[in-house]
Amino acid sequence: MQQHRALILRSNRFLGSSLVNKGLLSSGDLEAANxxxxxxxxxxxxxxxxxxxxxxxxxLKVLDEARLLEHIVEEHGIGLxxxxxxxxxxxxxxxxxxxxxxASSTIPFDKVEETYMVASCYYMSAPVVKHxxxxxxxxxxxxxxxxxSMSRGLERLEDVLAAEKAAAAAAAAETAETx
Amino acid sequence: xxxxxxxxxxxxxxxxxxxxIFEQADYIVTSLEDPIxxxxxxxxxxYDLVVTDHKMPEMTGAEFMTEIKKLKPEVPVIMVSGxxxxxxxxxxxxGGVGGVFLKPLNIFSLLERxxxxxxxxxxxxxxxxSDSGSAMAGLADQVDGDxxxxxxFRSFPCKSRTSIDFAERLYSxxxxxxxxxxxxxxxxxxxxxxxxxxxxxESEKEHFIYLSPGSFDAEQVLFLFDEAKAAxxxxxxxxxxxxxxxxxxxxxxxxxxxxxxxVFESIETPSxxxxxxxxxxxxxxxxxRIDEHLYILMGTAEVRVPALRDCASDIAxxxxxxxxxxxxxxxxxxxSRFEAPAREFLSQHLWDHNYEQLRxxxxxxxxxxxxxxxxxxxxxxxxxxxAAASPRARFEARLSGARVDYVRAASVLLGGTRAKVAAxxxxxxTVIEATxx
Numbered sequence: 382m383q384q385h386r387a388l389i390l391r392s393n394r395f396l397g398s399s400l401v402n403k404g405l406l407s408s409g410d411l412e413a414a415n416x417x418x419x420x421x422x423x424x425x426x427x428x429x430x431x432x433x434x435x436x437x438x439x440x441l442k443v444l445d446e447a448r449l450l451e452h453i454v455e456e457h458g459i460g461l462x463x464x465x466x467x468x469x470x471x472x473x474x475x476x477x478x479x480x481x482x483x484a485s486s487t488i489p490f491d492k493v494e495e496t497y498m499v500a501s502c503y504y505m506s507a508p509v510v511k512h513x514x515x516x517x518x519x520x521x522x523x524x525x526x527x528x529x530s531m532s533r534g535l536e537r538l539e540d541v542l543a544a545e546k547a548a549a550a551a552a553a554a555e556t557a558e559t560x
Numbered sequence: 561x562x563x564x565x566x567x568x569x570x571x572x573x574x575x576x577x578x579x580x581i582f583e584q585a586d587y588i589v590t591s592l593e594d595p596i597x598x599x600x601x602x603x604x605x606x607y608d609l610v611v612t613d614h615k616m617p618e619m620t621g622a623e624f625m626t627e628i629k630k631l632k633p634e635v636p637v638i639m640v641s642g643x644x645x646x647x648x649x650x651x652x653x654x655g656g657v658g659g660v661f662l663k664p665l666n667i668f669s670l671l672e673r674x675x676x677x678x679x680x681x682x683x684x685x686x687x688x689x690s691d692s693g694s695a696m697a698g699l700a701d702q703v704d705g706d707x708x709x710x711x712x713f714r715s716f717p718c719k720s721r722t723s724i725d726f727a728e729r730l731y732s733x734x735x736x737x738x739x740x741x742x743x744x745x746x747x748x749x750x751x752x753x754x755x756x757x758x759x760x761x762e763s764e765k766e767h768f769i770y771l772s773p774g775s776f777d778a779e780q781v782l783f784l785f786d787e788a789k790a791a792x793x794x795x796x797x798x799x800x801x802x803x804x805x806x807x808x809x810x811x812x813x814x815x816x817x818x819x820x821x822x823v824f825e826s827i828e829t830p831s832x833x834x835x836x837x838x839x840x841x842x843x844x845x846x847x848x849r850i851d852e853h854l855y856i857l858m859g860t861a862e863v864r865v866p867a868l869r870d871c872a873s874d875i876a877x878x879x880x881x882x883x884x885x886x887x888x889x890x891x892x893x894x895x896s897r898f899e900a901p902a903r904e905f906l907s908q909h910l911w912d913h914n915y916e917q918l919r920x921x922x923x924x925x926x927x928x929x930x931x932x933x934x935x936x937x938x939x940x941x942x943x944x945x946x947a948a949a950s951p952r953a954r955f956e957a958r959l960s961g962a963r964v965d966y967v968r969a970a971s972v973l974l975g976g977t978r979a980k981v982a983a984x985x986x987x988x989x990t991v992i993e994a995t996x997x
Contacts, residue, residue, distance in 0.1 A: 390852055391842065394859040401861065408861045409737055415856050422852070 385484035386428070388512060392485055393418055393433045396506035400437075400444070403452060403505075410443040417441075429483050434502055438528055446527055453504055453525040462500050462524040464490065464534030469541050479539060485509045486531050488538060489517065500526040500534070563608035563678050564588040568598045568624065569640070570616045574663075578611060578640070585671050595624045602628050607635055608678045609658075614641035614648070622652055629656055634684065636677035640665065659710070712759055715752040717878055720871035727756075729863055734760040739818050741835045741858040744865030747914035750836035753865065754799045757834070767793035772801040775965075776810050778823040787972065789829050796831045803837050804849045815853045868911040868918060875911070875918065876903035882922040883934070889994040896926070901936040909943070920946050967995045 397415065400406035414433040417440065421431035437444035450461055467490050471477055482488050487501035487509060497517045503509040504525050514521050526534075565587045569575040572593065579591045590605070592598045595618045602610065610628060614621035625637045636658035644652075649660055659673040711731055716723035733740060734757055742750055751770060758768045767788040771781065781798070788796045800806075800814055816822040818833040835858050837844065844850040850858070868875055876898060883896055898906065911917050924942035925934050967981065971992075974980040982989045 387846070390845075390855060394856055398859050398862055412738055412860045415860060419853060419856055 385481055386422070388481075388508060389422065389428070389431060389484050391508040392503055392506040392512075393431070395508050396503055397433050399505040399507075400449070403456070405449055405452060406437065406444055410437065410441060413441055414443075429480070432486060434486065434528055449505075450525050450527065457504065457523075459504060459523045459525055462490075462498075462526050462530075464488065464500055464526055464530045464537075467491070467500075467534070469534060469538045471542060471545055477538070477542065479535070479542060482535055482538065485512065486528070486535075487513055488531070488534055489513070489521075490534075496520045496522055498522050498524065500524045500531070502526060502528050502531045562586055562588050564590070564606065565674070566598065566602060566605075566607045566610045567591040567612075568595060568610070568616075568621075569593065569613040570595075571613065574613070581667055581671070582611070582674075585674075587674075595619045595621075598624065599627045599631075602635075603631050608681065609674055610635060610637045611640060611674075612637065614639055614644060622648065622655060625652070625655055625657060634681060636681050638670070638673065638677070640670070713756050714759070715749055715756050716866075716871060717874045717881065719873040719877055722866045723871040723874050726863070726866050726871075730757060731760060733861055733863065736832060736861050739833050739835065739857060739860050741837065741841075741860075741862040742865055743837050743839075743841055743858075743862060745867045745914055746838045746912075747916035748836075748838060748865050748867075749915035749919075750801055750865070751799070752915075754797075754834055754836070758797070763794070765792055765794035766797070767791065767795070768797045768799055770799045770801060773805045773807065773810065776800070776806065776813065778813060781813075781817060781824065782826070785827050785829055785831070793829055796829050797834060798831060799834045799836065801836045803835050803854070804839055804844050811851055811854065815851075815857060818857060868914050869909075872907045875909075876906045878915075879903075879906050879918060879922050882919055883926065885994055886923065886926045888990055891988070891990060896932055896934050898934045898939070899936065902934055902939045905936050905939055917946070964995055967992060971996065 397406070397411045401408055401411050411433070414436045417436045418431055418433045421427040434444075438446055453459060454461060469488070469490060477489065485501070486503050487499060489497045489499045491498035497520060499513060499517070499521050501509060501513075501523065502525075504523055510523070565582050567575060567578050567582065567589055569578060569591075570593045575591050575593060579589050582589045590601065590607070592601060595612075595616050598612075610625075612621045612624055616624070619627075621639050621641065625639070628635065628637070633656070637656070638659040638661065639652055639657050640661045640663065642663045644660065644662065652660060658677040659670075661670050661673075711727075713727040713731075716727060718724045718727050730753070742748075742753060744750065754768060754770070758766065769781075769784045769788065771784075785796060798817060800817075803814060806814060813823070814835075817824050817831075818835075820827045820831060835854070837850070837858070841850060841855065841858065841862075845852075845855045868878075879898060883898075887896070906918075921939065921942045924946055925938045928942065928945075929935070929938040967985070970984050971978075971981050974984060978989045978992050982992045985992070
């Protein structure tokens with residue numbers, strides 16, 4: 382996770398500024414969230430879940446997530462998705478870096494021809510959008526999603542990728558045995 | 561002294577009501593219902609202020625204002641109306657209206673604004689009386705800009721949308737609780753901008769202290785806080801200049817000061833912090849010149865200071881204001897004025913080092929050819945000369961900054977009395993005023 386430290390800092394900083402600039406959050410509340418965020422990133426075990434969005438939503442309870450999602454739809458014209466209704470799997474020709482997904486609260490959940498469908502809680506944070514678009518060569522259709530949907534999605538994806546990895550290892554062992 | 565007000569409203573009842581309000585507040589009132597007649601009367605009479613309705617049959621209030629501003633632009637105008645579209649309000653503001661009041665009226669606000677506008681207008685008149693006609697151009701532009709925005713702003717003349725937006729954003733954030741970050745390019749005049757923020761407050765109990773890498777340590781900060789407290793400060797705003805140039809020892813202190821933690825725990829006076837940074841914050845972060853803590857801390861309320869090239873309409877006015885300041889500083893009799901091609905050049909030049917570069921250039925022009933007309937040739941020569949001798953220019957700029965610091969320090973030590981400060985430095989008060997300004 383440490384390899385994504387700069388992205389975590391940058392994406393959270395931008396998200397906070399965007400929320401304040403769009404009138405979704407007060408500076409005082411952002412300041413309180415930043416304090417907790419800074420404490421979290423000093424502790425390696427907490428870095429994976431360090432997010433001002435989580436703090437604002439569940440800890441300080443000062444951000445209205447429904448209003449945030451509504452803003453994303455109205456201002457940015459992107460759709461919403463509930464990852465609970467999506468079958469998560471590794472995508473063809475994509476090496477999904479789970480730590481990057483955690484760091485940016487973002488999951489590429491489907492691929493149609495050369496275009497990736499990507500869900501994110503951090504769409505309002507320019508560094509996250511830029512980072513993923515560079516990674517996926519700009520062929521991205523973005524979706525907004527709730528933090529709860531994202532957290533469950535990331536946990537499920539962890540399980541799916543672990544199962545896929547185990548299956549691949551078993552298949553490789555079987556092939557080796559046959560040979 | 562009673563001031564005279566012209567009231568224009570085609571609604572007889574409302575006109576009568578306005579007349580009563582202003583007469584009871586001891587104004588001499590002329591009330592008219594026909595805008596065409598009002599233009600004629602206005603042209604032949606001296607008024608201190610005009611109050612007009614917007615919706616009238618012959619011409620709108622905005623059109624009336626345009627007509628009378630052509631005749632006497634210095635007379636403030638207040639618009640009173642039942643309903644105004646946002647676009648109309650914007651058009652009125654850009655046309656120079658001093659205030660817009662919607663019905664039902666808040667009489668106290670109306671009278672308060674009236675008094676403020678007349679006061680501003682008189683101050684402007686006094687200034688223009690003491691300066692020559694050419695100096696008036698710079699000041700008139702500034703007063704016009706202030707009238708448009710409804711508050712005073714000196715660091716940018718606010719003749720362009722970008723600088724108006726910047727000034728309005730700063731004004732809207734003036735009551736920030738804890739931290740504010742000003743991020744600009746190299747050569748940005750952060751100190752003057754912060755002085756504008758200070759001047760948003762009328763109270764003498766709002767104190768600003770300025771700390772730069774050369775003067776920032778815990779002892780100095782605590783001393784300045786004690787001093788502010790002794791002077792009756794109810795709140796202290798710490799302005800941290802050149803944060804990106806702070807040493808590794810100073811950076812933790814910056815974060816601690818903004819939270820009154822660690823060595824600053826003993827500070828009792830409520831405080832807040834303005835961070836001033838030259839450069840791109842992300843680049844500075846990547847380069848390790850801004851640490852993680854500061855990087856996040858600075859994101860709470862962040863304002864980008866426009867570069868001069870982004871507000872081209874401001875540059876010539878700003879340069880003219882600098883000329884006026886130099887004239888006052890040197891005690892010269894007449895005020896020089898840039899010729900049209902020079903103004904055009906000033907507006908179009910990119911000014912990579914922003915305000916500081918413009919100031920150095922204007923100073924150089926005034927040193928080399930302080931005639932009545934400042935020519936394009938003098939400006940380009942000054943620019944080339946400063947570019948060629950940039951180490952010297954930088955040194956002079958530093959000396960100039962140090963001089964301001966000394967005068968400020970003496971002013972604080974001598975209780976703010978300009979005469980005493982002038983006597984201390986063996987000069988007169990106008991020089992001290994100009995330096996402190």
